[in-house]
């Protein structure tokens with residue numbers, strides 16, 4: 001006899017931690033560091049604050065491998081009335097918007113708490129003061145897994161005499177430092193290289209303290225929230241936009257106001273092709289009319305391309321500086337492509353190539369993958385970036401040897417990165433994105449070809 | 465200013481279809497076929513019904529690529545009062561139990577509906593009659609995404625004069641048949657090869673009808689639901705078991721009754737090591753006592769290994785017959801390992817090797833991956849099975865050439881398969897499982913080595 005039951009999203013991710021990157025104790029430690037650091041960076045640079053992020057990982061139990069992870073940032077803090085849900089309710093987030101952020105699921109830090117609660121019983125602690133607040137708030141909480149609600153063990157606040165703003169979180173985890181050490185250092189270092197405006201401090205369980213100093217005070221332009229692009233809209237999105245309308249728009253005003261890249265003429269053309277009258281109230285559209293509209297919008301070829309306002313690239317200069325710093329190569333080239341879109345989401349691909357110098361030769365290039373400024377460290381071979389690099393014939397660019405000193409960096413930034421899993425480690429193969437990755441790498445590789453031709457020419461001359 | 469919001473699980477998976485295998489229209493078609501076929505097989509062979517599964521995929525729109533997918537089975541059907549939730553509520557399932565089933569998340573068919581609703585507006589249709597029922601029930605429904613609840617468009621029932629039992633579902637999807645054709649045929653064929661007791665019929669959009677006849681009436685022993693194994697228990701699981709207790713057990717009876725492999729002596733030893741009195745009522749245990757118990761249970765080495773009752777292997781005979789049928793090789797070997805456990809979940813790894821004959825030589829073996837009798841077709845390179853096959857030095861088994869005709873089949877069965885994503889295409893690298901895969905392949909490969917040595921010896925003799 002089959003027994004039917006429904007479970008909460010907290011129960012679902014608790015039962016299946018490998019779906020959120022917690023597949024074993026060493027990955028769990030890594031994932032806990034990266035999810036909290038990404039939250040701290042989203043709370044700073046996007047809000048024009050020069051990030052100062054302090055990470056401490058201390059072993060607090062000599063028998064059991066229990067660690068205390070503390071992350072402190074100088075970010076915008078969290079309003080006290082939403083703190084319990086922000087940390088205690090799975091699928092709760094301030095990043096469900098159309099804007100490039102590192103976070104996107106409303107899961108990250110909750111997955112850390114779910115894992116923390118599995119093997120030890122100290123609650124999660126958070127201290128926060130929203131920017132401009134005159135109080136510092138302090139909470140101890142856990143997740144009530146079957147209900148997907150926070151359980152508050154302690155709540156207090158004190159005056160904030162120094163005007164400090166930011167967030168300090170403390171979580172206790174059973175982990176495996178020795179096996180995750182190298183990946184955690186790689187993550188911090190690769191984050192730092194491309195965030196020269198940020199300072200990081202990392203104290204590891206062996207007591208080593210590494211300080212990564214700020215190199216510049218120049219922040220990148222923060223991404224802005226934008227409206228959905230009509231290219232790749234779907235029926236349920238349209239229904240959702242209609243259901244949450246604040247005004248009694250007719251369908252023509254609805255299209256113009258609720259989407260980017262639709263002006264009066266475009267709206268009229270779309271409605272004509274869909275056979276829908278412009279004066280129809282948006283809330284009165286039938287399912288069939290909505291379906292027709294979506295069909296027309298998906299095929300319409302004359303939309304302005306999506307706005308890059310929602311995106312924040314690294315830029316060719318930063319990629320070049322970063323590759324030079326890490327690899328001391330003989331040549332570097334970088335390319336930032338124009339904005340494109342997939343399923344209504346704007347995206348930009350950037351690529352960088354470094355060759356020679358101190359790069360160790362190997363059979364396959366060193367591939368550095370980034371998405372929304374996050375370094376991707378695991379699951380390399382299932383990433384679409386890897387697939388593209390593998391399919392490139394490097395001999396066409398002048399590389400003759402079986403072993404060659406080459407680094408390929410690829411950065412995908414988007415209002416929605418299509419990760420293969422909620423653990424955010426590799427990018428799914430979406431056709432529009434795969435194409436752009438290929439063009440970006442080929443474009444940077446053409447510079448490599450010119451460099452190798454020039455170098456060969458100089459060697460031939462020297463021989464005569 | 466950050467705007468906070470919570471979303472339903474339906475909204476979460478609708479926004480992120482790539483997390484459930486719907487990353488593009490061709491994969492969406494594949495995923496829709498495989499999720500529904502797996503539901504039909506779970507509704508038959510586990511319940512000692514010889515499966516008859518009919519799949520029809522028809523193109524119903526010549527302009528838009530809209531397909532109608534219909535799956536009919538002779539399974540146990542679905543009770544009418546749970547039909548709306550079974551298809552209309554994300555995270556609703558009858559497989560949240562400790563027993564080997566193909567389904568496990570409570571997501572599969574709902575993901576099909578979510579995708580169906582994105583690009584076309586016909587509702588989902590289901591016709592079902594539970595085994596023994598004298599009525600046939602008919603529903604038309606959709607998912608209300610923001611609420612994660614079913615919307616019922618139509619509900620009716622008629623008498624069931626023939627005593628038919630089973631389920632027929634019909635769903636409309638925008639897809640890409642030409643790009644998914646080969647994968648869908650591969651999925652059906654690889655499912656059929658290892659389910660000789662099942663018959664399949666498949667009508668594709670080009671009108672081709674393929675009939676896969678039943679070869680035997682002998683069904684495998686169905687897996688039974690078991691209690692959790694104490695090895696790898698965690699704090700939240702213990703709390704959940706205590707919270708859902710039907711009797712006022714003391715902690716000793718709780719351990720004996722709620723877990724497999726714990727008898728009176730074992731329970732006493734565990735309680736002694738944890739410093740918890742045997743007569744403590746289970747519901748009165750403190751967080752600290754629960755934490756201590758979990759710590760002791762994870763380290764305790766004298767538990768009986770987990771029961772294989774919850775599992776259902778293919779068996780060496782079936783693997784051998786299947787490989788012979790498909791590849792007509794010169795030799796076949798198969799190995800079914802003993803049950804092990806990870807995180808409290810029993811699992812068994814089986815491997816099969818086929819060499820020579822009609823197998824085309826290539827640089828890397830053909831790898832056929834299975835989990836809980838499901839063929840895994842995508843994401844090969846990120847699978848732990850691939851990782852193990854790649855790390856094996858095949859020359860140690862007598863393979864000298866650069867190109868060789870070799871097939872490696874690996875089947876993982878478990879009460880919980882640790883997939884890397886909810887799209888169920890590749891297995892995460894859990895250490896205990898990786899070890900068992902390695903031992904199973906090496907053991908089957910030793911037979912290959914003996915065969916190649918024997919063959920070489922015969923060739924040498926013929927030369928003299």
Ligand SMILES: Nc1ncnc2c1ncn2[C@@H]1O[C@H](COP(=O)(O)OP(=O)(O)OP(=O)(O)O)[C@@H](O)[C@H]1O
Pocket residue numbers: 035039040043073075076077078086087092093094095102103104105106107108109110166167466
């Ligand atoms: N250090 C922090 N400073 C400010 N706000 C924070 C911080 N950490 C978490 N938050 C808030 O809590 C919310 C939930 O964080 P969580 O990591 O669970 O989800 P997310 O970052 O929105 O998405 P993702 O699951 O992709 O990480 C965030 O959206 C953010 O508003």
Ligand SMILES: Nc1ncnc2c1ncn2[C@@H]1O[C@H](COP(=O)(O)OP(=O)(O)OP(=O)(O)O)[C@@H](O)[C@H]1O
Pocket residue numbers: 002499503504507537539540541542550551556557558559566567568569570571572573574630631
């Ligand atoms: N053809 C069918 N016959 C009988 N029951 C079915 C059938 N299809 C679905 N069900 C029921 O509906 C439930 C939900 O199906 P769904 O595919 O969403 O989840 P699942 O199979 O339990 O897990 P998964 O997400 O891993 O597939 C199943 O657990 C099963 O009880």
Ligand SMILES: [Mg+2]
Pocket residue numbers: 035038039103104107108109
């Ligand atoms: Mg986050």
Ligand SMILES: [Mg+2]
Pocket residue numbers: 499502503567568571572573
């Ligand atoms: Mg299913």
